[in-house]
Amino acid sequence: MNDDDFVFPAVRGHGLPHLISKGVDPKYYLAEHCGKSTGSCGGVSTYHNIDTEHGFFGLAGTLGTGFPISVGYGMTSKWNGKQQVVVSCFGDGTSNRGTLHESFLMAANWKLPIVWVCENNQLSMYVPVKDHHPVENIADLAFGYGMPGEVVDGQDVVAVAKAVDKAVARARAGEGPSLIECKTERFVTHSIGLPDRIDLEDRTKDDYVELKKRDPVVLFQEKLLKEGVLTQKEMERIDQEIAVEIDAAEAFADAGSPPDPSVLDDYLYAK
Amino acid sequence: MRLKKEQKLTLYRNLVRTRAFDQLFSRRLGLGKLLGFWHPAEGGEAPGVGACSF
């Protein structure tokens, strides 16, 4: 993807995986989430991170609004001739919104350059996907809109990267949208502070042991060590560098001051 | 798409950084040092990282 390609992130991690990977410095997002004026939106948005240089124009608290917004990005790209691509991510629960169908239809009909990425962690808060979606694969929806649909192992970061790369090339060539469903997992609670349940049952220690056999970080680490792409020493160096980055990001966020209340009007009304 | 060594390392680094920052956000929310709420990505980082790294 190019810097100016659009990304609409899914709810997990409030877009952190997407923006880190697209080259945004996460310390500004941390400061934003801490309500500091040094944050990416001056500390007034909590998690609606905006970074126009990297194609991030915020998240939506109301799930499903990302679909039509992504169609808007796609129309912008088609009209401005810049050949920007849109990567629009959403969860399995979010796929139930009616906005998905309208947006899939418009995007397919107008051959908009959108890659729809379903991050299917098989749970919508406490509701298992099999209880809210009648067929096994959400990717099968693609067929009805005449676009390619593919299921990939969402714990295999390489498989995801390859599938998205292919779909991005297709979109950029003017051939229209694609749908990629990544079968993934959620290792912890839906939201910090809430119990972690499936239906009315708490997830058990055994559940977590089973889930973590498919840890995307560990799986990839083992693969790279085996291939000789990564050495133990390099792994430790990367860990150390990240620990230093984390400390610096916390220090940056803690040092910032809250925004002055007088700026509130600046963000409410168009000038 | 055939990934070069550097690209694989980029993916790895982005995954590990995401995990580390995500856990930091979770920890800070528990300590009252993050505003609002936090929906952790832990376990489900690969779709976002794989989609946005290249």
Ligand SMILES: Cc1ncc(C[n+]2csc(CCOP(=O)(O)OP(=O)(O)O)c2C)c(N)n1
């Ligand atoms: C329209 C709407 N309904 C409900 C919610 C509350 N809510 C926030 S996250 C979430 C779960 C969404 O599940 P899914 O789309 O599968 O994403 P996941 O959280 O599993 O990554 C819900 C119900 C919301 N934000 N918006």
